[in-house]
Structures are given as structure tokens and as C-alpha cells.
Amino acid sequence: MTENDFVPSGYSHQIKSGKATWSAPSNIALVKYWGKKRNQIPANPSISFTLDIAATTTSVSYAKLTQSQGPFSFELFFEGNPKKDFEPKIETFFARVEKYLPFLRDYHFIIETSNSFPHSSGIASSASGMSALALCLMDLDRQMNPAMTSRFFKKKASFLSRLGSGSACRSIEGPIVQWGDHDDTEGSSDLFGIGYPYKVHNVFENYQDTILLVDKGQKQVSSTVGHDLMHNHPFATQRFEQAHNNLSELQQVFANGNLDRFIAIVESEALTLHAMMMTSHPYFILMKPNTLEIINKIWAFREANKAHVCFTLDAGANVHVLYPEHEKDITLQFIKNELVAYCENQQYLCDKIGFGAKKM
Structure with a gap:
């Protein structure tokens, strides 16, 4: 697949308002990703265990604007409180994914997020946080295109997550996720993470x-x-x-x-x-x-x-x-x-x- 496969050709449904809530886990890399090229492309492949308890839960409420705004329109709350210092990261993320979610300037979003673990505790909150946000936005994308398959939904969610935080693309699926082109792994891609496709011994359960x-x-x-x-x-x-x-x-x-x-x-x-x-x-x-x-x-x-x-x-x-x-x-x-x-x-x-x- 290429980046263009994630650009919608059009939407069959229009949605006025709604709310989506997703919980996305953190992950811990076994083979590490360190170094990247342009557009959040990894310099080497990586593989991770998806965690279970350490997760971010994000709710996104959305309401269609009467006319599209110039800037993105959103409010951000972390654990119930406004979080102004997070807003630039969301702005950057929206700018990166707008090509793939062309409705972003048509809505006002209220983003409410919280972690099951202490912030700045050394757990990859950017991975769980950006994947949870991407999934909420994909929820709206799928409502506007109900023909979307579950498989494509996960791939695009992982693709979008990567543009927020590289390792976030490994937090969509589990229990083992691989990200990055690798000659010995069928279906591997620099664009998104994939569920590990080969045999796993039961000792790893x-x-x-x-x-x-x-x-x-x-x-x-x-x-x-x-x-x-x-x-x-x-x-x-x-x-x-x-x-x-x-x-x-x-x-x-x-x-x-x-x-x-x-x-x-x-x-x-x-x-x-x-x-x-x-x-x-x-x-x-x-x-x-x-x-x-x-x-x-x-x-x-x-x-x-x-x-x-x-x-x-x-x-x-x-x-x-x-x-x-x-x-x-x-x-x-x-x-x-x-x-x-x-x-x-x-x-x-x-x-x-x-x-x-x-x-x-």
C-alpha cells in the first residue's frame, strides 16, 4: 500500500455530531526503533509487546461547524483539566493527517483524555495517546464511509497514529506488533504496524x-x-x-x-x-x-x-x-x-x- 490508499475519494454519508471513545494501550519494543526519515518513516523495523493495563482512554465529541474554519477548532482536556501545553502537538498531528481526514476543519472537537498510569511515568503515553485519538477520528471517518472494512480501519488507524508518534502505530493491535519494512516478514510496511503474522510459542502467552x-x-x-x-x-x-x-x-x-x-x-x-x-x-x-x-x-x-x-x-x-x-x-x-x-x-x-x- 501507499500513502494515497488512505486518502478518501469521497464520503457517502454526512454526520452532524457525535462522540467516539477508545482505549488504546501502550507498548514496549523488543527490537527498538531509533532514528527516522521524513514523514515519520522508521530507519529500521521494530517489534513490540502490546500492553494490557497501561492505556489511554480518549473521547472525542464532534459537532459540524456552520462553515469551515481557517484554523483547526478543538478543545483539549487531560484528566478533566484544560491542557494548553498539549495543544501544539494536536495542531501538528491534525496538520499531518488532514490529507487523509479532509473533514478536520469542518468540525469542532472536544478531546477528553486520561491515562491508567501516572503521566511522565516512563510509559509510552505518546503511543497510547496518539493511537487512541487516531481511533476516535477514524470512528467518524468510518461513519462517513460505512463500506470501510475492519481490516482497512485498523491499517489506516495505525497509519494515522504513526504520524502523531511513531511507536503509536504499534498500539492498535496485539499481542505482538511489527512496524517497518523487513525482508523476512510478509506484509511488513514502513507506513503502519501489522499484527505479527507467524507462529508464536505458548510460553509467550x-x-x-x-x-x-x-x-x-x-x-x-x-x-x-x-x-x-x-x-x-x-x-x-x-x-x-x-x-x-x-x-x-x-x-x-x-x-x-x-x-x-x-x-x-x-x-x-x-x-x-x-x-x-x-x-x-x-x-x-x-x-x-x-x-x-x-x-x-x-x-x-x-x-x-x-x-x-x-x-x-x-x-x-x-x-x-x-x-x-x-x-x-x-x-x-x-x-x-x-x-x-x-x-x-x-x-x-x-x-x-x-x-x-x-x-x-
Whole structure:
């Protein structure tokens, strides 16, 4: 598919007003996306677990204007309060997707959004937030074109989400979503995420993710700036090749359930992501001392107990602790006994693999 496949040729129905509510989950990448081209195109493919509990719920009320406005017409409320500092991001998103949702200037929108997790807690709220918003707008798009198939609805929602936040395109479906062209994955695309199309061993069912909130503060470098620093990065070419290779090997791991190889790939990907940050120009470090303490504790526990717990990181200090459901009891006890002390205010969130966005 191309971008033009998402441009409507016309609408068969006119809608005066209404409301749509969707809940979209966050996700945690196993093979990381870091670096992008124009129009939110990834420099390398990525794959993620869709989460279940960590989600954004967004309601969009819409009423047709008597005449189209010059600027976009919307109000934004986050957890019940006006959120002016979010508005520029919505403006940018609307401008990017207007070609694909040509009705945007014809309506006044009231956007009400809330998270099931603390804001700035190190969970990808941009992924869940932008995907939830895209789904609400797609709800109106589908009402105006009732012939739209469910499959196309999901693809276009993922496509639009990507234009708000790259990783948001992986929050539409679940439990495993891949984004980015990859020679070994049929149907893969830079334009949208796809549900992982191959065999997955049952050891990955209900896979657990406990998120340790090491540092809830504002990141010193935004992800957007970090992505841009990959353009002239001295190790960019090797990194992009590594991501392709790791994704190919992960397909074998998903099929055969080899958790030792899963751990090796996932942890290497997390550390490589941060290595790219530390070797860019300018360089920066998002891990904190307690991040490293947790990593070392996980390694020691895994060795001592022959367990299959591992860590991954997003572009921040917080740690996602991944482990199979059959090791849940022993791992949770370890987390409570040894890792929670390294969390800010001893805060952590228990989550697991989920199945994508839901209409509310």
C-alpha cells in the first residue's frame, strides 16, 4: 500500500455530531526503533509487546461547524483539566493527517483524555495517546464511509497514529506488533504496524511486564531530538543492520520458545538503544544509577535461580521487567524484595501482554 490508499475519494454519508471513545494501550519494543526519515518513516523495523493495563482512554465529541474554519477548532482536556501545553502537538498531528481526514476543519472537537498510569511515568503515553485519538477520528471517518472494512480501519488507524508518534502505530493491535519494512516478514510496511503474522510459542502467552518507575521526571532530551541525532551518527548503519538481523532471529525465537535467546536479544537491544544515545553528537545519558542497580540485580537473580526474567528499556531511566507467566510468583517476590527499593517512591506497575485497542 501507499500513502494515497488512505486518502478518501469521497464520503457517502454526512454526520452532524457525535462522540467516539477508545482505549488504546501502550507498548514496549523488543527490537527498538531509533532514528527516522521524513514523514515519520522508521530507519529500521521494530517489534513490540502490546500492553494490557497501561492505556489511554480518549473521547472525542464532534459537532459540524456552520462553515469551515481557517484554523483547526478543538478543545483539549487531560484528566478533566484544560491542557494548553498539549495543544501544539494536536495542531501538528491534525496538520499531518488532514490529507487523509479532509473533514478536520469542518468540525469542532472536544478531546477528553486520561491515562491508567501516572503521566511522565516512563510509559509510552505518546503511543497510547496518539493511537487512541487516531481511533476516535477514524470512528467518524468510518461513519462517513460505512463500506470501510475492519481490516482497512485498523491499517489506516495505525497509519494515522504513526504520524502523531511513531511507536503509536504499534498500539492498535496485539499481542505482538511489527512496524517497518523487513525482508523476512510478509506484509511488513514502513507506513503502519501489522499484527505479527507467524507462529508464536505458548510460553509467550500472558507474558508479564512489571514497570519499575525509577525516575518520573522530564527527560533531559526528547525522543524527537534523539531520533534526529541518528542522521549523522557514526554507528547508524551498523545499528540499522543489527535491528534487521535481530528481528529475523526473533522470529525463530517466537516459534521455538527459546527464552535464553529471547533474553539475549531483548537485553542487547535495550543496551544498544542507550549506547546510541551515549555515542551521538551531542551525547546524552538517560539511565540513572538506580537503573544500573536494577539491571545488575536482575542478572544476579537470573543466574542464581536459573530464571528467565530479563529487562528492557525505552528512551528513559525506567525498567520494564519481562518474564513468563509460569515464573510470575517467584519473580514478583524478587521484585518486591530487591527492586522496588530503587524505584521513585517505591512505585511500580504490574502489566502483561495485551490484545490491542478497544472501543468503549
